[in-house]
Amino acid sequence: MNRQVKNGILYFDGCNTLELAEKYGTPLYVISENAVVKKCKEIKDTFLQKYERTRAAYAAKAFLTTTMCNIIEREGLCIDVVSGGELYTAIKANFPPEKIEFNGNNKSLVELEMAIDYNIGRIIVDGLDELKLIESVCKEKNKKVNILYRITPGVKSDSHDYIVTGKKDSKFGIPLDDEIIFPAIEQAIKSKYVNFMGFHFHVGSQLQDNASHLKALETSLKLIKETIEKYDYITPEINIGGGFGIRYTESDEKRSYSYFLDPMMKRIDEFSKEAGITRPEVVIEPGRSIVGEAGITLYTVGTIKEIKGIRKYVSIDGGMTDNVRPALYQAKYEGIVANKAEEPKTDTVTICGKCCESGDILIKDAKVAPLQRGDIFAIFSTGAYGYSMASNYNKNPLPAVVLVKDGESKIIVKRQSYEDMIKNEL
Numbered sequence: 129m130n131r132q133v134k135n136g137i138l139y140f141d142g143c144n145t146l147e148l149a150e151k152y153g154t155p156l157y158v159i160s161e162n163a164v165v166k167k168c169k170e171i172k173d174t175f176l177q178k179y180e181r182t183r184a185a186y187a188a189k190a191f192l193t194t195t196m197c198n199i200i201e202r203e204g205l206c207i208d209v210v211s212g213g214e215l216y217t218a219i220k221a222n223f224p225p226e227k228i229e230f231n232g233n234n235k236s237l238v239e240l241e242m243a244i245d246y247n248i249g250r251i252i253v254d255g256l257d258e259l260k261l262i263e264s265v266c267k268e269k270n271k272k273v274n275i276l277y278r279i280t281p282g283v284k285s286d287s288h289d290y291i292v293t294g295k296k297d298s299k300f301g302i303p304l305d306d307e308i309i310f311p312a313i314e315q316a317i318k319s320k321y322v323n324f325m326g327f328h329f330h331v332g333s334q335l336q337d338n339a340s341h342l343k344a345l346e347t348s349l350k351l352i353k354e355t356i357e358k359y360d361y362i363t364p365e366i367n368i369g370g371g372f373g374i375r376y377t378e379s380d381e382k383r384s385y386s387y388f389l390d391p392m393m394k395r396i397d398e399f400s401k402e403a404g405i406t407r408p409e410v411v412i413e414p415g416r417s418i419v420g421e422a423g424i425t426l427y428t429v430g431t432i433k434e435i436k437g438i439r440k441y442v443s444i445d446g447g448m449t450d451n452v453r454p455a456l457y458q459a460k461y462e463g464i465v466a467n468k469a470e471e472p473k474t475d476t477v478t479i480c481g482k483c484c485e486s487g488d489i490l491i492k493d494a495k496v497a498p499l500q501r502g503d504i505f506a507i508f509s510t511g512a513y514g515y516s517m518a519s520n521y522n523k524n525p526l527p528a529v530v531l532v533k534d535g536e537s538k539i540i541v542k543r544q545s546y547e548d549m550i551k552n553e554l
């Protein structure tokens with residue numbers, strides 16, 4: 129764990145959080161490089177090095193900056209992008225194009241042209257018309273690109289409805305009705321412009337249970353078998369997505385990568401033996417599990433209001449603009465008063481943001497040490513989908529991002545200024 133308490137003060141990856149707040153201001157995203165590297169190492173030890181012909185593509189949507197791209201590349205991972213902007217960031221960070229994979233349910237022509245111009249490693253095709261677009265771009269540019277089909281496996285995962293993606297009624301993936309999927313497979317196999325590498329699924333996010341991954345895997349294996357039988361074509365790769373859950377609160381399960389991946393690898397091995405084929409290369413796309421617990425957010429406490437017999441509201445200087453997850457998914461977080469880290473948690477308060485929304489609440493009924501204006505409040509496990517989903521609502525500037533490691537800190541994203549927020553206005 130990268131959190132320590134010394135003399136009543138919270139430290140993160142060796143850095144005094146009060147000094148960080150003082151030096152860089154609040155709200156402040158703090159990312160521990162050691163924690164990110166540790167997760168990458170767990171992926172290497174328990175997946176990439178344990179099983180041959182495997183890849184892990186970091187799902188950049190969780191947290192993306194050029195520095196993060198550099199860390200991910202150094203740790204030997206590929207990267208999964210879902211927009212022209214994410215692709216641009218990876219390219220600007222000199223991420224090797226062949227290690228970039230492009231997901232997304234509505235890639236524009238311009239984004240596809242960009243991806244094909246950069247010669248990226250894979251495009252995960254998410255709809256039938258997308259293949260036609262890719263073919264037209266490749267024809268014009270005289271290129272051939274590796275593709276997979278993202279399928280909709282028709283499984284329901286146990287997570288918030290907004291972050292499950294594998295059920296039949298979904299905007300993601302290609303439906304598995306015979307009259308849709310088989311002509312699509314045939315077209316990809318026959319195409320002069322694409323190499324058809326196989327199938328991709330991603331069932332949902334923040335999953336604590338491996339059941340839906342295993343169900344989606346069965347569906348994909350059946351499709352691999354049918355593709356061999358119908359077209360005598362062996363797909364060389366399978367992408368089993370991400371979604372591996374993390375611990376936001378003490379009551380969340382602690383799940384290892386092995387918990388999800390070992391049973392899937394066993395099943396893919398068995399299937400390949402039965403089918404008499406070489407086991408396909410297996411790709412995963414973890415996002416949250418790499419960076420989620422590696423981040424904390426520091427806030428300064430402002431107005432405190434006690435509504436007698438009802439609730440005490442403690443306002444901090446950020447809110448749904450830097451962490452929309454509680455408002456969007458009723459996500460639960462835990463935190464601590466960074467300057468009173470050893471004091472007994474004798475008060476129960478609701479930590480709310482400063483936006484003009486009643487739903488702008490970060491933690492309901494948090495048990496905390498008694499708070500005062502000026503205290504520094506730290507919220508844990510904010511590394512994923514915090515900065516990447518941040519907004520300028522109420523014209524609040526985006527916070528700075530600081531990378532910490534062994535007691536050293538460095539700013540990797542500057543705090544937005546008021547001027548930055550209006551500079552594109554005409």
Ligand SMILES: Cc1ncc(COP(=O)(O)O)c(C=O)c1O
Nearest residue numbers: 187330333370371413414415416
């Ligand atoms: C296609 C795809 N891959 C990977 C991910 C990463 O998921 P997570 O951050 O839950 O690991 C997502 C987001 O849920 C996704 O949509």
Ligand SMILES: N[C@@H](CCCC[NH3+])C(=O)O
Nearest residue numbers: 291293333334453512513
């Ligand atoms: N943004 C989501 C996860 C991404 C889902 C993408 N398919 C979250 O904060 O939990």
